[in-house]
Amino acid sequence: MTSRVTLISAAMSRALREARFDDGCSLDASAAARARAAAGGLPAADRLLVSPTVRCRETSEALGLDAVETLELAGLDVGRWRGLTLDEVSAEEPAGIALWLSDLGAAPHGGESVRALCERVARWLESSAEFDGRTLAVVEPEVVRAVAVKILDVSGPAFWRLDVPPLTATDVSGRSGRWNLRVGRALGPSEDGAGG
Template sequence: MTSRVTLISPAMSLSLRQARFDDGTTPLDDGGAARARAAAGTLPPAAHVMVSPSVRCRETATALGLAAAEPSADLAGLRTGRWEGRTLDEVGGSEPEAVARWLADPACAPHGGESVEDLCLRVGRWLDAASRTDGRTLAVVEPDVVRAVVVRVLGAPATSFWRADVPPLTATELSGRAGRWNLRLGNPLRPEPDQD
């Protein structure tokens, strides 16, 4: 059985634009919502549709026409504890050593939240379960989740987590069998051009 998983990153929001540690409550900005609505209907059919629990992922799913997507705590973004709601610049100004340690050491969680390693393990368990599911799985997920999947699929060290850029409203597609995945990254969701 070939497994297929498509991960969609959320459309643009103010927290993404400001490099803010999202607390899960930030909605899409007007431009992001409009682009997501314009891309509705461009996704492949899926047997299973899931969504990260954050507002920006749920709003992206709804704008894409995936209002019935099932929320999954396993697909939540990296939990950043006391840094949530603050920008990277703010935290870097008040806790520069902690930020440097966090960015360099994937086992570190100085913010009282979750380490990158813990996120990669959590998302890896979800991906293992998805590989045993019949039909395509489609999920609107936080960029952190996409990074964790890339680390897992490539067998890369967790130190490479921050090296993967995940643009808004892009698809990362996986297909494979017997635990071996093929990966297609960063496909932008675009409305179909008018056919005249």
């Protein structure tokens, strides 16, 4: 049985533009419009899921998806750093941010470690192998990074070196333990005029 998962990275928000840890803000009007315009380029799916963040839910709605909120696909819980910019945290807690960026098991913010996020997302991906059909999920960039780290079987520090632009699709196909990855496809009509 082959499973297919398409991860859609959420549209732009003020927090993302300002390099601010997610603060629950809504999408920009222009980002919501771009998501609505991209809706026709989505592949047909048998299962629609969405991360519980505001940005992901609003992206899903703008794409015209009636997706089920899925806690396993939640973004990274950054605890008390929520709403702060990376520069603010660096100024207030330089040792904490240095530890967080160098040790994937660290959670100096009191939330979830990057390692815990990667493990949670890896468990979700493996359980998705039991689903015969295509899953489409609107998620935060760090969820896409965690999937890539799992599939490519690369060391944890690679997590920080993966850029996930807004409103791009990352396709995963295969079987449990043997996945293939296609990254960074812009949403919109494919070259042959049909959705991806």
